[in-house]
Every structure is written in structure tokens, then in C-alpha cells.
Amino acid sequence: MQRTADAVLVGAGVxxxxxxxxxxxxxxxxxxxxxxxxxxxxxxxxxxxxxxxxYTNEPEARMAIASFPTYQHWADAVGGDCGFTRTGFVMTVxxxxxxxxxRNVAMLQRLGAKTELLTAAELKAAVPALATEDLLLAAYEPxxxxxxxxxxxxxxxxxxxxxxxxxxxxxxxxALRVGAGRIAGVETTRGPVDAPTxxxxxxxxxxxxxxxxxADLAITPHRAQIAAFARPPALAAxxxxxxxxAVGSYFRPTRDQLTLVxxxxxxxxxxxxxxxxxxxxxxxxxxxxRRKLARRLPVMDNAPYVRGHAGIYDMSPxxxxxxxxxxxxxxxxxxxxxxxxxxxxxxxxxxxxSELILEGRxxxxxxxPFRWSRYxxxxxxxxxxxxxxxxxxGHKI
Ligand SMILES: Cc1cc2nc3c(=O)[nH]c(=O)nc-3n(C[C@H](O)[C@H](O)[C@H](O)COP(=O)(O)OP(=O)(O)OC[C@H]3O[C@@H](n4cnc5c(N)ncnc54)[C@H](O)[C@@H]3O)c2cc1C
Numbered sequence: 138m139q140r141t142a143d144a145v146l147v148g149a150g151v152x153x154x155x156x157x158x159x160x161x162x163x164x165x166x167x168x169x170x171x172x173x174x175x176x177x178x179x180x181x182x183x184x185x186x187x188x189x190x191x192y193t194n195e196p197e198a199r200m201a202i203a204s205f206p207t208y209q210h211w212a213d214a215v216g217g218d219c220g221f222t223r224t225g226f227v228m229t230v231x232x233x234x235x236x237x238x239x240r241n242v243a244m245l246q247r248l249g250a251k252t253e254l255l256t257a258a259e260l261k262a263a264v265p266a267l268a269t270e271d272l273l274l275a276a277y278e279p280x281x282x283x284x285x286x287x288x289x290x291x292x293x294x295x296x297x298x299x300x301x302x303x304x305x306x307x308x309x310x311x312a313l314r315v316g317a318g319r320i321a322g323v324e325t326t327r328g329p330v331d332a333p334t335x336x337x338x339x340x341x342x343x344x345x346x347x348x349x350x351x352a353d354l355a356i357t358p359h360r361a362q363i364a365a366f367a368r369p370p371a372l373a374a375x376x377x378x379x380x381x382x383a384v385g386s387y388f389r390p391t392r393d394q395l396t397l398v399x400x401x402x403x404x405x406x407x408x409x410x411x412x413x414x415x416x417x418x419x420x421x422x423x424x425x426x427r428r429k430l431a432r433r434l435p436v437m438d439n440a441p442y443v444r445g446h447a448g449i450y451d452m453s454p455x456x457x458x459x460x461x462x463x464x465x466x467x468x469x470x471x472x473x474x475x476x477x478x479x480x481x482x483x484x485x486x487x488x489x490x491s492e493l494i495l496e497g498r499x500x501x502x503x504x505x506p507f508r509w510s511r512y513x514x515x516x517x518x519x520x521x522x523x524x525x526x527x528x529x530x531g532h533k534i
Contacts (some may be wrong), residue, residue: 183448402531
């Protein structure tokens with residue numbers, strides 16, 4: 138028998154889970170989530186899961202700010218537990234960018250973010266273990282921190298399923314079915330499904346599926362690593378979550394006395410094919426990451442490596458997501474290209490996609506800056522005051 142759904146969502150990472158939750162909550166009856174491997178099996182399960190609002194561009198800042206209350210008040214907003222842990226968040230920049238930092242903090246405050254400036258001396262007084270000689274100013278978000286990406290995804294999906302959504306794990310979408318300029322459904326390893334709305338929430342796998350509908354999106358996979366080192370007793374009380382833009386790393390504490398450190402686009406060897414990449418850390422990554430960490434936290438200089446992994450970023454040309462209906466294919470939507478910084482925005486992305494699909498326009502955050510056509514229009518998303526980040530960090534903020 139031919140199967141049908143009101144909306145087929147491809148991918149059960151944090152984005153698929155959030156869109157499923159928002160559509161089901163808005164009253165869509167037959168929401169079907171198809172996942173080929175497992176819940177949070179893609180970038181989501183590998184995420185460092187920072188929850189911060191600091192961005193240099195307004196569209197992404199708005200997404201992060203709109204998402205923040207959901208993480209803070211998860212039990213009421215969604216139900217269950219997302220593992221949100223408040224640690225405070227620090228963003229450092231090189232001294233030459235102190236003025237850019239000042240302007241960006243003012244922009245973020247205007248948009249409603251709880252953030253402030255700290256001098257290097259104030260930062261040192263708050264966390265004495267930090268080396269701050271190379272800094273002038275830092276931005277501080279007292280309420281930010283990190284969450285558990287797998288728990289977050291499960292909680293969204295649990296609630297979506299309680300509201301009537303269906304989840305099929307082990308169901309791979311092989312192709313999109315298009316007719317007369319609109320989506321008709323999907324072909325899957327379990328047979329076809331008819332649907333007037335299909336949403337691709339497939340991270341680095343997105344271009345492959347889009348090609349089956351004759352559409353082309355320049356998202357490229359990039360392998361990125363994070364590693365966790367044991368904290369010495371001097372840091373037993375933990376430390377804030379950090380993007381150390383001055384040195385070019387990011388790090389945060391874990392609940393089990395480790396510090397997790399990542400270095401954006403550090404170029405390891407090996408394949409970035411999301412179906413065939415080395416999930417383990419490259420041995421050379423470990424001393425590199427630890428050196429970066431110890432420049433800010435010298436007591437971590439000899440910290441033992443405990444665990445780590447690699448994951449795949451879905452890099453877009455301007456390192457910002459594409460959130461739109463696919464031009465020329467009515468009813469086909471895409472949310473991809475998060476370029477290693479999507480997790481924190483998942484609540485607002487889900488709300489916006491649900492509004493776009495059901496009402497024709499997003500209310501939570503204006504999606505126009507994230508439109509598909511912006512590359513052809515030479516109108517990428519960028520901040521007015523971007524930072525000079527070390528080349529081996531790779532990220533834009
Ligand atoms: C190492 C690392 C650290 C990160 N740190 C942070 C951070 O600190 N803060 C932050 O905000 N973001 C961070 N990110 C980014 C963030 O994790 C991602 O942007 C986000 O999780 C992407 O979620 P997603 O649902 O779009 O994609 P994914 O989690 O990749 O999910 C896509 C899903 O689609 C499924 N799928 C693909 N093709 C098909 C198909 N044909 N049929 C069925 N299913 C299919 C896959 O199996 C997968 O489960 C990090 C990412 C990595 C890799």
C-alpha cells in the first residue's frame with residue numbers, strides 16, 4: 138500500500154527533531170521523520186553543543202538569542218531534559234579587535250542577549266587559572282553554557298511522538314520525487330511515501346539528495362575534531378565555556394571533570410565523506426589541541442587525553458545556513474549548511490521552518506538573510522565587525 142504523510146522530514150539530527158516537534162505542536166497530524174542510521178547519528182551526536190549568543194552578524198545572533206530560552210526552560214518548553222549546564226561563556230579576541238568586540242556586544246545587547254564586556258583584569262579575577270596577558274577585552278555571557286546534544290534530540294523527538302509524529306529509524310531516503318515543479322514525495326529503502334511537503338534536515342548529505350530533484354547546493358563536508366583532557370585538581374571547580382578567538386580554539390568543561398577542546402577547521406588527514414570518515418582523533422591533533430588549551434589555561438599543559446572524536450561539518454559558502462524552500466520545487470524545504478555552529482540554533486530553526494511551511498513566512502526570526510538565492514545575488518551573511526581569527530581556527534563567529 139502506498140504510504141502518505143502530511144510532511145516527511147529527512148534526518149533525525151537535532152534539526153529534524155526540532156522541526157518535528159514544532160510541526161506536531163502546531164497541529165500537523167501526519168509528521169513522518171525518516172532516519173537512515175540512528176537518532177543524532179550525524180553531526181549532532183558529535184557536537185560540543187555550546188549554547189552561546191555571541192555572533193558578529195545579526196541574523197545568526199537573532200537565531201541563537203531566540204533559541205536560548207528554550208534551552209534555559211527546557212522542561213516547560215519541550216519536556217524532558219536537554220542537559221543544559223550553565224557555566225558562563227567567554228569570547229576572547231585579539232587586542233586589535235577590541236573595538237569590534239565592543240561594537241558586537243552593543244549589537245547583541247540591542248537584540249536582547251544577556252552579555253557584557255570584561256577587561257582582562259576582570260576576567261583574571263573571575264577565573265584566576267586563566268592566562269590573560271595577551272588580552273584587552275572579552276565578552277561574557279553569564280547565563281550561557283552547553284547542553285547534551287543526544288538528550289536534546291531525544292527530548293524533541295519524544296515530545297513530537299507524544300503529539301503524534303512518527304519516527305522510522307533505518308529508513309533511508311534514496312531519492313526525492315518531483316512532478317510539475319512541486320514535491321510529490323520520497324523513495325525510501327522501505328518503499329515510496331507520498332507527501333506534499335518534504336524537509337531536508339540532512340547536514341552534509343543534503344547536496345546528494347537535492348541532486349535527485351535537479352537542484353544544486355554548494356555544501357561541502359569538512360572533518361572536525363574535539364578531544365577531552367582530564368582537569369587537574371586546581372581546576373576541579375570547572376571553568377567557563379570559551380571561544381578563545383585570540384588563540385584559535387574553543388573549550389568547555391564536562392560533567393565528569395574533563396575539558397573538551399576543539400579547533401574548528403584543523404585540517405586532519407583522511408576522508409570527509411560523511412559515510413566513510415575516521416571517527417577517531419588523529420594522533421597529531423592531540424598535542425596541537427592541548428597546546429592551544431594550555432595557552433589560556435596553563436595548568437592543562439600536561440593534562441592526560443581521555444577521549445575524543447571527529448565529526449563532519451556541513452560547510453556552506455558563507456559558513457551560514459540555508460533555510461528556505463528550494464527554488465523551482467514547491468513544497469521542498471531545506472535547513473542545512475550550519476557549518477559547525479548549528480546546535481544552539483535548533484529551537485529557533487524548528488520554529489521558523491514550521492512557520493514558513495504553515496504560514497508562508499517565519500515570525501520567530503526573519504529568514505530572508507538565510508535564503509537560497511543569496512549566493513547568486515552576491516549577498517552572503519557577514520558581520521559588520523568580523524574578528525581576525527587565527528587561520529588554523531577556521532571558524533567565523
Ligand atoms: C565536532 C563538532 C562540534 C560542534 N560543536 C558545536 C557547538 O559547540 N555548538 C553548536 O551550536 N554547534 C556545534 N556543532 C554543529 C552542530 O552539531 C550541527 O550544526 C548540528 O548538530 C547539525 O544538525 P543537523 O540535524 O542539521 O544534522 P545532522 O546531525 O548531521 O543530522 C542529519 C541526519 O540526517 C540523516 N540522513 C542523511 N541522509 C539521509 C537519508 N538519505 N535518509 C535518511 N536519513 C538521512 C543522517 O543519518 C543524520 O542523522 C558541532 C559539530 C561538530 C561535528
